[in-house]
Amino acid sequence: MSDNMNDMDQMQLFNDQGRLLNAGLPDEEKALFCDAAPQVDAPYRGIWEKFLNWARSESLWILGFGTGCGAIELRPLMTSRYDMYQYGVQPRPTPRQAGLFIIGGYASVKTMKRIVRSYEQMQGPKFVLGLGSCTVNGGMYWDSYNTINRLDHYIPVDVYIAGCMPRPEALLAGINELKKLIKDGKGENANKYAENFEWYKGNQKKIIKDWNMPDYNW
Numbered sequence: 409m410s411d412n413m414n415d416m417d418q419m420q421l422f423n424d425q426g427r428l429l430n431a432g433l434p435d436e437e438k439a440l441f442c443d444a445a446p447q448v449d450a451p452y453r454g455i456w457e458k459f460l461n462w463a464r465s466e467s468l469w470i471l472g473f474g475t476g477c478g479a480i481e482l483r484p485l486m487t488s489r490y491d492m493y494q495y496g497v498q499p500r501p502t503p504r505q506a507g508l509f510i511i512g513g514y515a516s517v518k519t520m521k522r523i524v525r526s527y528e529q530m531q532g533p534k535f536v537l538g539l540g541s542c543t544v545n546g547g548m549y550w551d552s553y554n555t556i557n558r559l560d561h562y563i564p565v566d567v568y569i570a571g572c573m574p575r576p577e578a579l580l581a582g583i584n585e586l587k588k589l590i591k592d593g594k595g596e597n598a599n600k601y602a603e604n605f606e607w608y609k610g611n612q613k614k615i616i617k618d619w620n621m622p623d624y625n626w
């Protein structure tokens with residue numbers, strides 16, 4: 409065994425509560441990883457919150473997660489026929505710039521870890537759209553050993569779009585519905601996630617067996 413491996417063995421990896429410490433990271437990198445649990449974002453007062461909700465609803469920057477076959481219906485929205493840009497919707501390359509997480513189809517046991525991590529990396533206010541029947545109830549994979557049935561047991565879903573597979577028009581209708589919810593001040597599921605975090609975490613941990621990750625260890 410190498411000296412490095414011996415060093416790793418002697419390093420304290422967990423604190424008293426069993427949480428993984430970022431001990432193996434250089435000091436300058438530790439600050440890059442936040443291990444704080446999600447917090448509730450209190451609304452601004454009165455007219456400010458209304459104005460911000462209007463702005464949020466008209467500038468939905470999406471992170472498209474193509475977990476299943478239905479994700480292919482996201483691409484036509486970028487073409488001139490559907491032109492999602494005219495509605496203030498545009499794709500972003502990283503969770504940290506995105507406010508709308510679109511799960512494009514079934515979520516498998518293997519992808520759940522990536523879904524949760526991507527959702528956690530998004531900054532609030534953030535919203536989730538479940539695309540396709542598989543996200544609602546498992547769809548045609550409802551009794552598969554390797555897929556989860558209800559996405560909203562693991563991350564909070566603001567709008568579901570049923571269908572197998574939903575057409576781009578349905579996706580636009582779902583985005584429109586989400587816009588209305590946000591404008592009405594009802595896009596509060598990220599706060600509900602923070603409030604009921606123990607419940608979500610319990611469900612996630614039933615699925616994700618190899619849980620320890622330096623930046624996600626609560």
Ligand code: SF4
Pocket residue numbers: 476477478479512513514539540541542543547548571572573574
């Ligand atoms: S709902 Fe249909 S199209 Fe969408 S991921 Fe499931 S099987 Fe594929």
